[in-house]
Amino acid sequence: MNLKMIRFIGLCILCLMFTKASAQEVYKAEIGINAGGAYYLGDANNQLFKNMQPAFGGFFRYKFNPRLALKVELLSTSIKGDFVADNILYKLNKSVNSADIVGEFNFFDFEKNKNNRFSKTFSPYIFAGIGGMTGMYTGQKIPILGIPFGVGMKLKLADRWNLHAQWSNKLLLADNLEQNTDPTLSTALNNPGNLNGSNIFNNDLLSTVTIGISFDFWETKCDCKSGVSKNGNYKKRHK
Numbered sequence: 412m413n414l415k416m417i418r419f420i421g422l423c424i425l426c427l428m429f430t431k432a433s434a435q436e437v438y439k440a441e442i443g444i445n446a447g448g449a450y451y452l453g454d455a456n457n458q459l460f461k462n463m464q465p466a467f468g469g470f471f472r473y474k475f476n477p478r479l480a481l482k483v484e485l486l487s488t489s490i491k492g493d494f495v496a497d498n499i500l501y502k503l504n505k506s507v508n509s510a511d512i513v514g515e516f517n518f519f520d521f522e523k524n525k526n527n528r529f530s531k532t533f534s535p536y537i538f539a540g541i542g543g544m545t546g547m548y549t550g551q552k553i554p555i556l557g558i559p560f561g562v563g564m565k566l567k568l569a570d571r572w573n574l575h576a577q578w579s580n581k582l583l584l585a586d587n588l589e590q591n592t593d594p595t596l597s598t599a600l601n602n603p604g605n606l607n608g609s610n611i612f613n614n615d616l617l618s619t620v621t622i623g624i625s626f627d628f629w630e631t632k633c634d635c636k637s638g639v640s641k642n643g644n645y646k647k648r649h650k
Contacts, residue, residue: 441471448621483512494600523567532566532567
């Protein structure tokens, strides 16, 4: 092996080392599960965190960049409440399912990137969007529309594992979570104070407090010097 060949091999090794150091794996999506508790505010319950019920679900998150993401979330839970009318205690107990599409904003660059001095392995975030819910009454086929919104905190456990805790509120564009096939029960539980139509804040609200874990996938290579992934979709801010 002559000297020119040795130099050529050495140059190739240096190029490979430089490429490894200047490229970083970036994952554009996450899939995960969450669990916690849920409660509702409405005609049969008017106290925060009262009658908490188990809640669980799953979600998919697409990350446009370290600050912005779009999340699709499915949730299953139940609601409980009670109301006394004419010395009779009426109880509410039903299962509900919801699906939400929300946009998320991270306050920090949520990523593990040594080439970005602004990156953080934790970040508070806010979200809002649109969603639907079923389970208000027997045989319901068309979801009731709602506006999900809330706050949370994300924590990166490892390169591809993430943890989050969030408080989500789903404001329904209706006031009929108390509807039931029993007309007597519906009359007693739904709109007992005759406020519907005169109080714009009387719509039902479903709130959840959950903890979730997710796994990153959909890998794309990132040139950390130029700040753009090889396919041009995932831009990173480096200063």
